[in-house]
Amino acid sequence: MPQVYNWQLDREVEFPYEEARPDRQWAAMFDLNKCISCQTCTLACKTTWTHEEGQEHMFWNNVETKPYGSHPVGWDKRTLSDMGSMEWDGDTYEGDTIFETEDVDWDDPENHPTEEDINEDVAGFMPGTDDWRYPNLGEDEPAGERMEPDMHFDEDTHPIWFFYLPRICNHCTYAGCAGGCPVQAIYKRPEDGVVLIDREECEARLVCNETCPYKKAQFNPAESISQKCVGCYPKTEDGRAPQCFENCLGKIRLHGYINPPEEADDSDPTEEPTNPMDFLVHQKEIALPLYPQFGLEPNVYYIPPTTAPVDYLEQLFGPGVEDAFETYRAIGDGDEPALEGLLNLMGSTEWSLTAFEVDGDEAVGYYEGDEVGRVPITEPQAERDRADEVDGEEVYRLDIT
Amino acid sequence: MSDFSILGGPPSKRDDESTVENGTARDDRETDADRRLDPPPGDATTALHRARLYSLLALGLERPGGDGGLETCDITALVDAAAAIDGTVEDAATTVSDHLTDTTGLADRWASLFGVEEGHTVSPYELTYLPGPLLTNVRQLADIRGFYDAFGLEVGEEMPYRGDHICYLTEFLGHLCLREAHLRRAGDDEGVAVVVDARRTFVEDHLGRWFWRFAGDVSAHDDGVYAALADLLAALVEDEIATLDLDPEWVPDTLEVTEWNEGIFGETGRGCGGCGADASGLDGLDGDPQRGGVPTTDDLPRGPRPDRPNGS
Numbered sequence: 060m061p062q063v064y065n066w067q068l069d070r071e072v073e074f075p076y077e078e079a080r081p082d083r084q085w086a087a088m089f090d091l092n093k094c095i096s097c098q099t100c101t102l103a104c105k106t107t108w109t110h111e112e113g114q115e116h117m118f119w120n121n122v123e124t125k126p127y128g129s130h131p132v133g134w135d136k137r138t139l140s141d142m143g144s145m146e147w148d149g150d151t152y153e154g155d156t157i158f159e160t161e162d163v164d165w166d167d168p169e170n171h172p173t174e175e176d177i178n179e180d181v182a183g184f185m186p187g188t189d190d191w192r193y194p195n196l197g198e199d200e201p202a203g204e205r206m207e208p209d210m211h212f213d214e215d216t217h218p219i220w221f222f223y224l225p226r227i228c229n230h231c232t233y234a235g236c237a238g239g240c241p242v243q244a245i246y247k248r249p250e251d252g253v254v255l256i257d258r259e260e261c262e263a264r265l266v267c268n269e270t271c272p273y274k275k276a277q278f279n280p281a282e283s284i285s286q287k288c289v290g291c292y293p294k295t296e297d298g299r300a301p302q303c304f305e306n307c308l309g310k311i312r313l314h315g316y317i318n319p320p321e322e323a324d325d326s327d328p329t330e331e332p333t334n335p336m337d338f339l340v341h342q343k344e345i346a347l348p349l350y351p352q353f354g355l356e357p358n359v360y361y362i363p364p365t366t367a368p369v370d371y372l373e374q375l376f377g378p379g380v381e382d383a384f385e386t387y388r389a390i391g392d393g394d395e396p397a398l399e400g401l402l403n404l405m406g407s408t409e410w411s412l413t414a415f416e417v418d419g420d421e422a423v424g425y426y427e428g429d430e431v432g433r434v435p436i437t438e439p440q441a442e443r444d445r446a447d448e449v450d451g452e453e454v455y456r457l458d459i460t
Numbered sequence: 461m462s463d464f465s466i467l468g469g470p471p472s473k474r475d476d477e478s479t480v481e482n483g484t485a486r487d488d489r490e491t492d493a494d495r496r497l498d499p500p501p502g503d504a505t506t507a508l509h510r511a512r513l514y515s516l517l518a519l520g521l522e523r524p525g526g527d528g529g530l531e532t533c534d535i536t537a538l539v540d541a542a543a544a545i546d547g548t549v550e551d552a553a554t555t556v557s558d559h560l561t562d563t564t565g566l567a568d569r570w571a572s573l574f575g576v577e578e579g580h581t582v583s584p585y586e587l588t589y590l591p592g593p594l595l596t597n598v599r600q601l602a603d604i605r606g607f608y609d610a611f612g613l614e615v616g617e618e619m620p621y622r623g624d625h626i627c628y629l630t631e632f633l634g635h636l637c638l639r640e641a642h643l644r645r646a647g648d649d650e651g652v653a654v655v656v657d658a659r660r661t662f663v664e665d666h667l668g669r670w671f672w673r674f675a676g677d678v679s680a681h682d683d684g685v686y687a688a689l690a691d692l693l694a695a696l697v698e699d700e701i702a703t704l705d706l707d708p709e710w711v712p713d714t715l716e717v718t719e720w721n722e723g724i725f726g727e728t729g730r731g732c733g734g735c736g737a738d739a740s741g742l743d744g745l746d747g748d749p750q751r752g753g754v755p756t757t758d759d760l761p762r763g764p765r766p767d768r769p770n771g772s
Contacts, residue, residue: 076464076465076466077465079465079466079467080467081467106596106598106599110596110599233466234466237466238466243464243471244471245466246466246467246468246469246470246471247466247467247468248469249467249468249469255470257470257471257472259470259472260470260471260472
């Protein structure tokens with residue numbers, strides 16, 4: 060069987076095509092603790108790329124509320140329910156990926172994606188027209204306990220919780236859309252790993268709509284082709300961050316390029332410029348992939364939200380959630396100045412960051428050797444009392460900074 | 461396993477690369493030689509005539525009063541230019557000429573029709589006529605500016621209008637025609653093909669879609685020189701459409717509330733269309749029509765005011 064190595068699952072996985080990594084891999088990091096679901100990213104993308112006839116339902120970037128939100132409806136739960144048990148042994152994934160669920164022998168020519176019914180061989184589903192109708196489904200709906208009038212939350216994990224999950228194409232190393240395309244019209248660019256659909260070759264078979272478990276390949280009925288996020292490559296080729304990054308009001312997004320672990324930049328940013336994506340993902344392991352168990356090695360990474368329960372987050376981001384929390388808390392305690400500086404660099408520049416370093420009490424961002432951002436590592440902050448007494452009653456604050 | 465790798469350039473281009481390596485040719489692909497355009501039919505003199513007429517329209521549809529306005533035009537030459545193009549165009553140009561014998565009150569008439577001081581009676585801006593919310597139509601503005609940029613033009617800093625103003629569109633078309641005339645005289649067939657192709661696209665994607673709505677609206681509100689200019693614009697663009705064999709997607713014949721927001725936002729949907737502002741919340745704030753509909757505090761709903769906390 061064809062085997063490709065997936066470092067996020069710490070094992071080889073099955074995929075219809077041989078392993079081939081680009082010269083460098085487009086990557087992103089979103090800090091979910093900062094997202095306020097203002098949807099500016101969504102509109103920045105919509106007005107740039109998907110405002111034409113036939114694209115009404117398309118959101119290459121969307122922000123959904125978890126746990127109850129999903130666009131298209133139930134995109135993740137419906138695929139997860141196809142995949143059966145998803146157990147981890149430490150950092151090694153022991154369950155099936157979407158290409159393994161059906162026990163298909165991908166070496167058998169009859170099972171090749173160019174043959175009929177590849178979609179039957181992969182876990183997942185084809186979203187129907189109605190599934191695209193509710194981009195705001197479940198918005199701001201909390202999970203957990205019932206809210207009582209005198210409640211206040213003292214623990215990091217809140218008993219009542221929700222969080223916002225911004226989603227774009229993950230430009231996966233083993234892209235499910237490309238793996239499933241029966242006419243081989245989808246490809247990864249060697250220079251940056253961006254996954255694109257060749258509109259000249261697309262025959263609108265719609266298999267990519269089904270085999271992308273993130274549902275980011277979407278059919279355009281007006282043009283009769285499928286379309287997807289292009290990673291704003293016309294901008295990134297010039298060093299500029301994509302539209303949804305540049306317009307992010309919460310400054311939750313970082314755009315850069317990531318290496319596989321064995322090639323990762325292990326330098327110390329307090330001593331020399333360091334690849335920020337490698338630093339976040341490989342060195343500090345604070346940013347985690349979304350649904351790594353799908354098996355595609357997605358290249359958008361998330362700092363999980365500390366207010367949500369760990370068991371739920373582990374289903375989304377794998378087994379590294381507790382460690383990521385610990386590191387995130389260390390930032391708050393002032394024990395991770397390089398990380399703190401890097402998180403402050405996010406959104407401070409419209410450029411992609413290929414390196415950063417600590418310079419005294421400032422963090423400095425670079426694109427291809429040119430300085431493109433400089434921020435203080437610790438911003439001045441005022442902290443109020445956790446509780447005030449008002450009219451004889453104690454009034455608690457959720458946000459004291 | 462196939463030799464295909466998901467890593468690589470566009471599959472359609474990979475085929476092209478392999479044919480080069482193999483020394484074979486694929487007959488279903490257009491080559492650069494195929495794409496090279498034959499020079500479009502026409503001649504330098506006609507192009508020059510068109511340039512003059514578009515320039516006349518640009519000057520005529522701009523606010524009067526500046527230097528170098530309509531009164532500086534050689535009207536006889538313009539009528540001759542129109543005659544060289546088409547009988548309908550000539551008739552329209554002659555009517556313009558007749559109205560230019562007396563230009564008193566022209567500035568007031570322009571202000572009444574197109575000026576912001578009374579609100580546009582007739583909008584001179586393309587975006588007004590396009591279907592759909594402004595939020596998505598701004599791309600058309602970017603497209604127009606892209607045309608100007610491509611030919612090294614930009615709107616002068618002292619010019620007060622947005623890039624989709626009718627006087628800029630006509631001036632740009634005049635510029636393209638003037639370039640065509642020069643290129644034809646220089647025997648530059650490729651250059652001629654480029655500028656004519658740009659004019660073709662610009663008319664089809666922009667002015668050709670809505671000129672008839674503009675001309676109709678002007679004629680409905682004016683019976684003087686501006687109606688004559690609008691008729692000349694319509695005659696010239698119609699001739700362009702026929703000559704260049706264009707098929708513009710015409711805008712709706714009325715200002716329409718677009719399909720997606722119709723019934724939700726009503727006419728307020730013609731705003732930016734992006735924020736989803738709900739006009740129903742403005743019920744009761746319609747104001748007194750005698751005051752022009754501007755709401756005052758008297759129009760605000762009455763109700764108990766909440767008590768303020770102590771000390772605040």
